[in-house]
Amino acid sequence: MSELEIDALVFDVLGTLVDEPAGIRAGIHELVPSLDGSRAHELLSLWQQHIDREQRRVLDGDRPYLTSDALDQEAARLIADAAGVDDPAAVAALALSGRRLPPWPDTVAGLARLAERFPLIGLSNASRTALLGLNAHAGLRWHQAVSVEEARTYKPDPAVYQLAVTVSGRPPERLLMVAAHAWDLRGAQRLGLRTAYVARPVGDPPAASDRFDLHADGLADLADQLDKLQGA
Structure with a gap:
């Protein structure tokens, strides 16, 4: 794969950041x-x-x-x-x-750390109203939270990932989709986004054929890897 140059992070929410x-x-x-x-x-x-x-x-x-x-x-x-x-x-x-979903233990601190270096975009299957309540309950920090309601479909429809591309104003290859679900990352790949799998107990692990850009044990590990790649 080409060198990983990222302008913004796009996060799945349900399962990746909160224990649904x-x-x-x-x-x-x-x-x-x-x-x-x-x-x-x-x-x-x-x-x-x-x-x-x-x-x-x-x-x-x-x-x-x-x-x-x-x-x-x-x-x-x-x-x-x-x-x-x-x-x-x-x-x-x-x-x-x-x-009313609880965040994973590393979620709040991990998002805060990542937000120091990147714009963070939440991209969720939750409705606008549900996403607002969920974000408030779990204490999730975003620069932008986007619901699939804007596209009137669900992931992994390409129209959903296009929402993040449009909001960011950046080409898809400059966005890193972060998720605990391999199916979600495959959907993002089809639109050209770069991908990072984060292991969670309730996620969908990668198959042997998957080729994601990064694999992380959690958000701290993801931040460490991105720091190294970005020359921090």
Whole structure:
């Protein structure tokens, strides 16, 4: 690959900077405090499968675009039905659990360090409203936070990564997409962005055939590598 010269960093949010399963699991336990770990895991899987399936249907043209808020509401109703809960207020609270996701331990300090050298762009499948709440709850620092709602589709549609290119005003090869999901990085590569995989417990690890520019154990490791590349 050519030399890595970066003008801005583009971050996936869900899973990369915040622990999405932990936040949803906490919401499920609030809905039904008596659940044991196995049953809570089953309901979390039901939530995740619904979101993944319906986003894929949007990408495949089988369903009109809906914001992440609408999909979360659908998922919350599914969970409540499966758990035998019919309290509308409790279901509504569960639907908002995607805005109360805890950051990974290195996230806040890592973003602050990286922001000293690069403009930071958040690029998330979360809606504008959900992204605002999520950023505030987790204490995420951005120079710009962009929702896929602007493109009315979901990652890995190229139109989403184009949002970051447009916002940055830089050519795609001068942007570094940072994610814990190999599928997300592949989508960014197709539009010409450079890529950095950051390992997380809930991520999608690279396949043997993937060729990403950087591989990091966390944000501190990513910052160290970029410092060396940029001659800090």
